[in-house]
Amino acid sequence: MDSQWIPRGLQRTSFPRFLAWILPWAGLLAWGLFGAALCLIEGLNQTNMDNRFAFGLWIYLDLTIIAFGAGAFFTGFLLYLLRREALRPVINSAVVLGLICYSGAIIVLMVDVGQPLRAWFTFWHPNTHSMLTEVTFCLTCYLTVLLIEYVPVLLKNRQFRRIPKMLVFEFELHKLMPILAGVGAFLSFFHQGSLGGLYGVMQGRPFAFREAIGIWPTTFFLFILSAMAAGPSFLIVTTRLVESLTKKRLVDDRALRTLGRISGFMLAGYLALKAIDTLVWINATSPGAGFPAYEYYERASFGTWILFLEIGVFGVLPALLLLSRHTREHRGWLLTAAGLVLSGIALNRFVLTIQTLALPTLTFDPFLSYVPSWQEVATFTAVVAYGVLLYSLSYRYLPLFPQERELAQS
Amino acid sequence: MPARYGMVIDLDRCTGCGNCTVACAVENNIPPGPPGVTDRTGITWMRVYEADNGEGFPETQSAFVPVMCMQCEEHTPCVSVCPQNAVEVDPETGIVGQIPERCLGCRYCMAACPYHARYFNWWDPKWPEGMEKTLNPDVSPRMRGVAEKCNFCHGRLHTAREKAAAAGNAAIDPADYVPACVESCPTQAIVFGDLNDPASEVAKLSRDERAFRFLSRLGTEPKVSYLSSRAWVRSLADRVLARDQKEEARG
Amino acid sequence: MNRFRVLFPLAGLLVGLTAGWVLFPALLYRTEEQPLQFSHAVHTDTGGMACADCHSFDADGRFVGIPTTAQCASCHADVMGETENEKRFVEEYVKTNREVPWKVYARQPDNAYFPHAAHVTRGGIACERCHGPHGTMNTLRPYQVNRITGYSRDIWGSSIGRVGMEPWEGMKMDDCVRCHRETERARACLDCHK
């Protein structure tokens, strides 16, 4: 039915089966868009956020998926600038995933702000001291870069390849790739960092506030490193997921092992710095601001176990697994380790958004809890469904995995 | 010399009557809460908290603590975070101004404020039919989706300046500029004025030995101070102090 | 043939430019007539009055703006002249004690704060600086209102591209800021916003 659109020589499931796969996701997308529309039309009273929990599920989601989406810039950086050719099999998939994560984050942000029609004020009247300005500029620019990077992938479609001019265009674009990768890496470094800086600069929230190195708080650098650890792991997990769903080999193990090793290195570096950062914070930064650090962990739901879980189970353990050649070359361990890395990064983003806001600052103020409303969950779901749909369509109609054909033949 | 407007609130005089909260809402065109509003989604630029000494019955002691924007002087947490310059500290008055028309509603400033003194318009502003005729013409109503906060009744400063300008004066008469909460406080627990004027009552009281500021170790130099002769009330200033106080009490 | 093909993009450009520069401004603004015609010239020339005689300040220095019917009635309790408009004013407004629903060309939105006392009394700026030759005009020009924002057209200025404007034209924030920058006055947002 749609066979003339499917890349030559690749096996794809029948159209009805594909339809059966995407329809539920489309349904979820529709439900999510309804929830988002309610928030836009009725206002943010539809959410369970409040003056104290000014940020909720959505900001948490944004921080997490942008960290996961870091695979796009980091892989591009390694491939095009550092010439790690082993990563070429995953680069297309990385670009699509990056595009999904970043555009998803921006869609959610547009629902999250109270006055989306005025969002362009940030470009017109930017406050250069604000981390959010940095985030906004970098996110927008980097999304543009990702869209341009996505075009050559899109042009690989069979129908587009029939137009000679498109082929020339694609070829020209390919020559641009290293430049785009460079620009993308630069922008990404900044906004991954600024997202961390977002919380690290909050003088009034000693739980999140960190000392500055230069003009940036330490979380700026920790976020860059942790995103660089998360990105490759996310590629491992998604690739394995697609492989298991399609019951096909798509990427040879070498590429994934390389990703795992890089992720492990980054994670190890990140953990070392985070440990130092945490010690400085517990002993100097927080008490200096009038907050004994142990008090943060006196709340039932947010004990010190969270810190140990994040650094130990979700940090040191996967780092060891990924750095050891033995476990890295075991497919199961590699996947487990990558999953643990992602959990650790997700937990870190959770702690920084939700726990920061739950902890009271004034001494007579209570500890608060927050549970997202269905509208928030729906909007969240819409982004996930949108990602699945875009990825499914890209996978079906574009040659996302250059090795797919040879792996299928072998 | 530019002014540095500030306040001193005597916690030993506050009876928690709520006049300040209500007078503030009337003055600043803050709409009534819609059905379903809670203490976490409502808008009260001036809010009175009840604080206690943490002891059980019957040793409990409480104090009422009015909290509004502290007009932080240094590293003003909400100013540096705003992505589009909707918040600023006026160098002429020291007042932290928020321009709702510029705000895009990202709420970063609210997350950044240690005093939780910023409020978001979760709903469209609505007054019962006809009641919009009673709005204060000197303050513009805010729209849904933006943050807002206390600005020391800036509309009243406008009025005072206008009066001075019409008389050809550069400086306002301090008696013409009194925020609504100060004016409405029945026990005169709130004193307002220019901290840069050493002769002003507010400057004197802020140096009183009973005076303290909340979370002053954050280094934001709030311009609102509090007074109390009760040690446990003063120890509410920050958590390290509260802990030390408790340990001292235990011996 | 090929030359003819060039006409398509040219025509497109022309259509786009016309839509943006001519059609759009015409559609954006709605024109409304004032409820009554009023001649400032008659009052300032023949009557020898100054702006401040009617547009005055109250005891607290607040600019009163357009005079109330009661103020007008201090002279126009009965018909003084011959014009139809004055007759209508006396019949329909003075006798029934109603206010004339004037449409105010210079009306700023609620969030803008403009103290006339600071500019006129203390700053010595002439009314004409911002209001132009309004006081010498014989008629009230039609009032134009922006369909989207509800603002008077005077705030943006008559030129849609904001080029070639008279010095008094335009009352956007940029116009205020320009003058304030030149004279180094008022630095804070809340100086002019409320």
Added chain:
Amino acid sequence: MPLTRRDILRFAGAATAGIVFSPLPWKMLDDVAIWTQTGPWIPKVPRGPISHVPSICSVCPAGCPVTARCVAGVPSSLRAASGSGQPLCPIGLTGHHLAYHPLRVAGPCLVEHRGEKVLTTSLSLDEALRRLPSVDGDRSVMIVDQRPGRAISDRYRAFVRQHPGSFYAVPDDDASMRTVGYDLERAHTILAVSTPLLDGWTTPARTARLIERRSKNDGLRILAADAARSRTATLADRWMPIRPGSEAALLVALLHLAHAHRQPDMTPSMRAIIERTTPERVAAAIGVTPVQLRHVYEKLTERGPSLVVVGGDGSNSVDAETDRLAFQLNRALGAASNGAIRQRPAIPVSEGLRERDLAVATPLSSVPDASVALVIIDGDEGTCHLSWESIVRTLHPGASIVVSLSPVLTALASHADLIIPSPAPFESFGEATGDGTDIACRYGVSRPLHPRRPGSVDPELVLGHLSGQVIEHEAALRDKVAGIWASRRGQIRTPDGSTTNLTSVEGAGSLWTALSEGAVWTLEGAPASASVRALESDASATDRLAARLSELAAGGATSTIAVVPTTWAPVTSCSRLSPLMTKLYQESGLRPTSEVAAVAPATAHACGVEDGAVAELRAGEQSSKVKVRVSDSLAPGMVQLSAGPDPVGFRSPEPPAVANALPRGRAAELRKS
């Protein structure tokens, strides 16, 4: 030449480029952003000349001087008149909103109950008046005046006097408790027994003076005997937790210590009760130790003048007996002779009327059952503590009709058959007749500030329809002022704080001018004589007291929990509040709403309820859904039930219904629902 797809694309592309190089997209972007700032859904502020109008607040009878800041003649804020030294309360600060109350009644209407819903059908004034039965020999009328002392009150009394068998009824505490006032200024030691002395019980000015004196350390000592840690308990110098409902026992024990039984003018049965009520016998029932009781008594006698105030808190006033005991205790402490309590004089009656031609007020509870055919309820601001049952029992079982003159569909109005709404505060001339705890009586007139809403009817017109003699509202007030002037007593206090003796006011006209410009006439009472008729105990009251004391002593250690009602006194004196009061009730934790029940952690644990949970509070037949708040400031075994307005937008007809249903000290059960 065929038009190709490419040509169309080129045309469209160039047109887009043309638009981009025109103001269209950029101005649209700008205008749409402005539209979000000034769109039609954002209310516009009023414009117009600003004026400052001096007046008084007539929302409650206290009559605090105000300055209304008006824009184009409509008040935008009420402020305490500067120089008056009399601050306002939150309700006064928002008094000008009441004309826009969401439950405002548009005109005369019939009221119908359909289940939970209250439906109104509007009808013309003539029709409404036609529905009032004519009052004659066998058809009697009861006029319930909740704000006695006004000009219309005099007219009501004259009318009732002319119609034998009819009643001029006032709330019970207006009839008894409010006959004496407390001179808080004079007292050095004040014992507040279950009374929100520092939380709205008196006018804000008097509370402020107490706080001021205390911060100046002039020796003022405030003791609070309260079952819960109320605001007054928090702010007092010393708080003695007592069992709810044990106020009478506490007072009798203190009377015992004062050796009051040796007083010559005491009835023998009362003397016997006091004599046998030793601190040792009742301390346990009160929930304190005998030593503490003696200590409190010592404090009371250590530094006089001393006062014991037992005003209740409005929603759940203490009963008449407790009131009488307080009077006797004050008398025993010397407050009658040193002037700390005084008998408040009555406001002179309107010109043209004579006191002896006016009916005497009947306490509502003394009106016989099933005796009236027409009830007119006036002054419906103060209905929170007047239950519908207390009115409905007086109705003749045949054709009877209840008419409310309330401008707002709250409280009793929603139960009435017919509403003929009077103007809202500040819509016509209003009156203030003085705070019921003050030593002085006062009279003030608030002038109209709002344009009057069509459909509202002056009570004079309704009475005129019944009596056949119609008088204009303003004329009735002028008569009242003339009557006051003719008394030649008292003085007037202008908004700037200066006072003039009435004798130097030139005529009734000048007095009217002064009053309508914000002045208030006051007349201080004389020291209460040893006997105040309304406060003397009769034999049956003494018997009831004895029974209660023994009941209390027997039930000292009960396993169920006891209810402590608390409220914020101003709320109970006006059931209509500005919609802006959500700031105090819902948008901050400052004032609890009527559905909040606070309990100690131990009690919550014992009852199996958690903080924030919805639970059922049951006492006998009555039960209510409450939201549990666990608080350290309560004694175990008690539930503090707040009587505030309804939490959802002040729409409920009867705000403190929960508190009315569960009286003070009543044993109750708290269960998870």
